[in-house]
Amino acid sequence: MRKLAPVLLISLSLTAQQADSPATFKTTTNLVIVDVFVRGKGGKAVENLKKEDFTVLENGKPQQIGIFDFQRIEAAAPAATVQPRPTVTAARANAITADAPGKVKYRDKRLLVLFFDFSSMQPQEQIRAQQAALKFLTEQMTPADLVAIMTLASGVQVAQDFTDDRDRLTEVIKSFRIGDSSELSIEADTGDADSAEYTGAAFAADETEFNIFNTDRKLIALETAVRMLSALPEKKALVYFSSGIPKTGVENHSQLESAINAAIRANVSFYPVDARGLVALAPGGDASKAAPRGTAVFTGQAITKQKTKFNDQQETLFTLAEDTGGKALLDNNDLSAGIQQAQEDLDSYYVIGYYPAETATDGRYRRIQVSVSKQYQAQLEYRPGYYAAKEFGKFTSSDKEKQLQEALLLGDPVTDLPLALEINYFRLVRDRFFVPVAVKIPGSEISTARRGGADTTEFDFIGQVLDLRGRIAANVRDTIRVRLGEGDAAQLGSRNIQYDTGFTLTPGQYRLKFLARENQSGKMGTFETGFTVPNINVEQSGLRVSSVVWSGQREPVSAAIGSGANQKLLVNHPLVSEGQKLVPSITRTLSKKQSLYVYFEIYDPAQKPETKKPLVLASVTFYRRGIKAFESNPVQLTSLSKDRTGTLPVQFQVPLARLQPGRYTCQVNVIDEAAKKFEFLRGPLVVLP
Known part of the structure; x- marks a missing residue:
């Protein structure tokens, strides 16, 4: 596989440098740095090239080389018996330190980062x-x-800065507490009635409310790590020990792209190592899991899903490596080979810097081409481009609107503003579904301005739904100004802003890309995910049901952000009743002081011949560690909706005061007495004190 060297875009300018002094850059303008590996026919690094031997193009236009340096990294054999005396000792063990801004601190050295993701590994891993x-x-x-x-355990920690002191590094690694945060590596039970575990085991969750059901946590940690490393202009290799990054729940593909682009800008290549080694998957799972429910283990469906889940975990690792110029070590019991691969790849290279003629801070992709004189017959490896910076403060109104439109097309997602998103679906007529979308933004990330004696903030929202052919199926564009009272503004840091919108779609598979911008600071956040609107009209063994909305709050329609301002959206909105709107709990984290609201719909239920009415029994059960903690009294449902034909609404309100704080699996039990059918709908819940 061809190895690509990253590009670093930073604000720098060249200063005079002596032949034996390290290269130093000072901040004045945009400087693009490209690390170029030049290898001859035998694969060895070609040395002694001059600046005049290189040609650099950006978007096809020649660029003048302003910085030229050669990093000579010796490929000496390891000294296992006689260890050399340390020459580099970290000044601070708990932070990545750099010299003066822009100064190359480690000349002619190979920089390796060993990143241990304890939150994804079981103790044996x-x-x-x-x-x-x-x-x-x-x-x-x-x-x-x-x-x-x-x-990475509860957060990203620097256990040791760069050093060649083997004794110190060995001491740090031996001090690891085996088993730390391993409980976070357990994946959530998705509630699949055919193949999920029977016990309803605890789901893998972040310790913070906002990311509790989001596997973006691991990608955010990697992005945090490379930002720490970005102060060093040298090339770095990050060896990521993990047991894979699972795809559970609603994936934010934008976060994966953001982590990759951050690594490119920070001059970091990922070298993921699957700590599970070579794995043989036992049909139905091994002794670490409970037996699957249903018949899937006998039909082969269980092992198919098991293998798909395993491949998905490795696919993310492979993508991290492939897109940053690294390599992934998968299905190999010699995990140290992953570190050796990074060691071998980081040989001597040239540092080339230029000041691009195109200075627009528009966030667009800039394509780079580097070549040397044909007489050398050399092979060049380098990162083929970078994304330009973005500046919000200088934007005009038209610039801001253009930024939103282009952000949906750019390959460099913005994740400065964290987003969580939930998608549901409800049938309107036989071939049309209403798809409500709820977007949650943490209040701690929001800036406010004082206007008219009150704190206000303004958001722009833009979203686009594409079908499998890439055609636009629906879109949304909205600007919302939020006026905060004195109490709300004071508590904004510990509260959240939730925006609601919706689309009308036919059954099928779709992809949603949604972007939010907070207009005081210009922070933007992107969320991209695939989703399916199922065709529930086909014959099936179970009941025809909508998605389930789990909520801890009802509020007046006038207080809703987004849907409250769009009266058309409220017509036949399933979550609106008698002027009150049910607010989906995206993170499903509630307090004991709250009640849990559950809402879903049953379509075309059978009717009892004697009454010509449906007869459905429903209840809610709470499981904790596989043990039933509480079950509500069953309710009897017999009335269809007056507004939508063949629709039976089901809603519960369950006070949480009797539950102990902790993590639960909620199960809705539905029995259609007339049709002799049943359905079990499940979801995770966290109850706080």
């Missing part, structure tokens, strides 16, 4: 990762190597 790192330090580390250590 943590042990394997630890042993692989110790093997590298004692047997494979060379005098040219500098190693830093980072960990």
Whole structure:
């Protein structure tokens, strides 16, 4: 696989430098730095090239090279028996330190970061990762190597800054607490009635409310790590020990792209290592899981889903490596080989910098082409482009609108403003579904301005739904101004803003890309995910039901952000009743002081011959660690909706005061007495004190 060297876009300018002094850059203008690996026929680095031997093009236009430097990294054999005396000792062990801004701190050194994601590994996998790192330090580390250590448990921590002190690095790695945060590696039970675990085991969750059901947490951690490393202009390789990044719930593909683009800008290549090694999947799961429910284990459906889940976990690791110029080590029991791969890839390279003629801060992609004189017959490896910076403060009104429109098309998602998103579906008529979308923004990320004696903030929202052929199926564009009272403004840091919109779609598979911008600071956030509107009209063994909305709040329609201002959206809105709107709990985190509201719909229920009415029984059960904690009294439903033909609304209100704080699996039990059919609908819930 061709290895690509990253590009670093920073605000720098060249200063005079002596032949033996490290390259130094000072901040004045945009400088693009390209690391270029030049190899001859034998694969060895071509040295002694001059600036005049290189040609650099950006978007097809020649660029004048302003910086030229060669980083000579010796490929000496590792000294396993006689360890050299350390020459680089970290000034601070708990932070990545750099010299003066823009100064190359580690000249002619290979920078390796060992990143241990404890939140994704079981204890036995943590042990394997630890042993692989110790093997590298004692047997494979060379005098040219500098190693830093980072960990992810409840948050990203720098355990050791770059150093070649093997004793110090060994001490840090041996100090790991095996089993730390391993409970976070357990994936959520998705509630699949055919193949999910029977026990309703606890789901993998973040410790913060906003990200509790979002696997973006691991990608955000990687992005945080590369931002820490961005202060160093040298090339870095981050070896990511993990057991895969699962795809559970609603994936935000924008966060994956954002982490990759941040790595490119920070001059970092990812080298993921699957700490599970070579795995043989037992049909139906091994002894670490409960037996699956239903018949899927006998039909082969269970092992198919099991293999698909495993492949999805590895696919994300492969994407991180492929798109940043690294390599992924998968299905290999020698985990230290992943570190060796990064070590081998980081050989000597040229640092080329230029000031682009195109200075527009429009966020567009800039394509880079680098070549050398044909006489050298060399192969060049480098990152083929970068995304220009974006500046909101200088935008006019038309610029701001253009930015929103182009953001849907740009390949560089913006994640400065965190978003969580929930999509539901409800049948309107036989071939049309209403798809409400709820977007949640943490109040701590929002800036306000004082207008008319009150704090206000303004949001722009834009979204686009595409079908499988890439055609636009629906879109939304909205500007909302939020006026906050004194109490609301004071508590904004611990509260959230929720926006609601919706689309009318036919059954099928779609992709939603949604973008929000807070107009005081210009922060933007992108959320991109696929979703399916099922064709529930076909014959099926179970009941025809909508998605389930879990909520902890009802509010007046006039207080809703988004849908409250759009009266057309409220016509036949399933979540609106008697002037009150049910607010979906996107993170499904509620307090004991609240009540849990559950809403869903049953379509075309059978009717009892004697009454010509449906007869449906429904209840809600709460499970904790596989044990029933509470079950509501069953309710009897016999009345169809007056507004929509063949629709039976089902809603519960369950006080949470009797539940102990903790994590639960909620199960809605539905029995159609007339049709002799049943359905079990499940979802996770966290109850706070």
